[in-house]
Amino acid sequence: MPTGLRYDVVVIGAGIIGAACADALTSDPAVRVAVVDRGPVSGGTTGAGEGNLLVSDKLPGPELDLALAGIRLWRELAEQLGAQALEYEPKGGLVVASEAQALGALRELAEGQRKAGVAAEWVPAERLGELEPQLAPDLAGGVHYPQDAQVQPARAAASLLRRARDTGRVDLLTRTDVIGLDRGRVLTDRHGTLHCDTVVNAAGTWGGEVAALAGSTLPVRPRRGFVLVTEPLPPLVRHKVYAADYVADVASGSADLQSSAVVEGTAAGPVLIGATRERVGFDRRLSVPALARLAAQATALFPALASVRAIRAYRGFRPYLPDHLPAIGRDAVRSWLFHACGHEGAGVGLAPATGLLIAQLVRGERPFLDPAPFDPARFAHPQQEAQP
Known part of the structure; x- marks a missing residue:
């Protein structure tokens, strides 16, 4: 594949959160997306999960609000893609x-x-x-x-990525390491430089490493x-x-x-x-x-x-993450970097709502729920200031 490819958004991470972000971003027909992962699809936390879609284990507050939205969106996805494509079971x-x-x-x-x-x-x-x-x-x-339900997480991630790729505007670059991040550039070991306007950090447990590549901090x-x-x-x-x-x-x-x-x-x-x-x-x-x-x-x-x-x-x-809430939103230091990670054990259930929220924030639209509790800036050091 030639180097120097151009995208609007590069999503780092091909687990369930990255797949949901890519799927949501393609609702804009003008957007081109690359999904990059150093392993295969669902090779990290997603592939080792049970696929829980739970509201029962959430305390009242912002995570429960996100989970309720996720339950609704998973139900819609099961109707759109077919329950079998996700192994969706509304078992309660x-x-x-x-x-x-x-x-x-x-x-x-x-x-x-x-x-x-x-x-x-x-x-x-x-x-x-x-x-x-x-x-x-x-x-x-x-x-x-x-309302509690279940999906097979690796299959669900693959189905979301398949739908995104079927638009013809998403490239999936697996077994590709991201070795550097800068404004407008994602440096990889296999595909050279990917040029883009925006980067979404959906690297799960390795989200802190991705933030560090960009010169920022996220304590995942x-x-x-x-x-x-x-x-x-x-x-x-x-x-x-x-x-x-x-x-x-x-x-x-x-x-x-x-x-x-x-x-x-x-x-x-x-x-x-x-x-x-x-x-x-x-x-x-x-x-x-x-x-x-x-x-x-x-x-x-x-x-x-x-x-x-x-x-x-x-x-x-x-x-x-220390406060048990995911980081969803713009980085406190790098304006071109968005985070969608730190969901702990709730990532599968929260994935479609996270993807929708990221897509709305990237496009500058009014988000469907208040993103403030998930703002990555809550982990920024006082001396850090936003940079281009």
């Missing part, structure tokens, strides 16, 4: 509590979520079995979240997580089911190992069991203690899993 979520104190906190959270627009239905202990017949019988109660850090995969089973788990303490783990800033069972079935038969969180850098080593905790917590929720074989485990790195 069920959050359960094992004792009365946790149940009280869960009901309080659900009430706040309802006021923000979430459908949340109280389920007393005696009715839990109607929703999940295999659930442990000694739970205190729970909340049903019918990896937060490792494991998922257990069982042997294929007859239908066992109907919803996405997790314990109430998962919400606290999501909101925690602790670097230590945290785990709370998230159990769900798949169309192919295996049951997925997550989720752990720990900040250990990019250490990819398998953690037997982490997997053992997941297995114990999952069997406490679904005793039938105790006799089931786990056939594999996989791991990934969530892109963590």
Whole structure:
């Protein structure tokens, strides 16, 4: 491919966020986009994710507002592209509590979520079995979240990129390292210089490295997580089911190992069991203690899993920012650079809303929701000033 290619926007990252940004940007028929990734499509965090589309684990506030928009947009995408193209399953979520104190906190959270627009239905202990017949019988109660859903993340990213490329205005440059960034130029190792007006940093866990190439700062850090995969089973788990303490783990800033069972079935038969969180850098080593905790917590929720074989485990790195909100918007230092990263474990669910927001901000349009809480400038050092 010749060097010196010209684009309006270069998106760095071919995971679900980069794919959603590219797809949203092509709604303007005059825009040409390149999507660049040092690996394959979904080769990073997206390929190691479960594909959660959740509102149930979000506290009332800006992330929940973004998640509600994401749920709506995923539903529209499933209609436009076909549910099978995304492996979209509107299965709903069920959050359960094992004792009365946790149940009280869960009901309080659900009430706040309802006021923000979430459908949340109280389920007393005696009715839990109607929703999940295999659930442990000694739970205190729970909340049903019918808006929660699921996609297969790598397939969803590929489908969004395919639609974007079908416009004839998007090039996908995979296995290509970005080695330098400057105004109007993205330097790559395989395709030379890509000339552009705007760069979108959708590099996920490596978003901080991309910001540094541009002479800016974004404190993205990896937060490792494991998922257990069982042997294929007859239908066992109907919803996405997790314990109430998962919400606290999501909101925690602790670097230590945290785990709370998230159990769900798949169309192919295996049951997925997550989720752990720990900040250990990019250490990819398998953690037997982490997997053992997941297995114990999952069997406490679904005793039938105790006799089931786990056939594999996989791991990934969530892109963590200190305040648990993604960075979406213009860089505080480089006016030509926009960030769309730091979504931690919520990137798949937030992807279409993030893509829409980025496209509107790049075009200078009025955004569909207030972008201020996601402004990357909140991490800028006081002495930094905006530069061209």
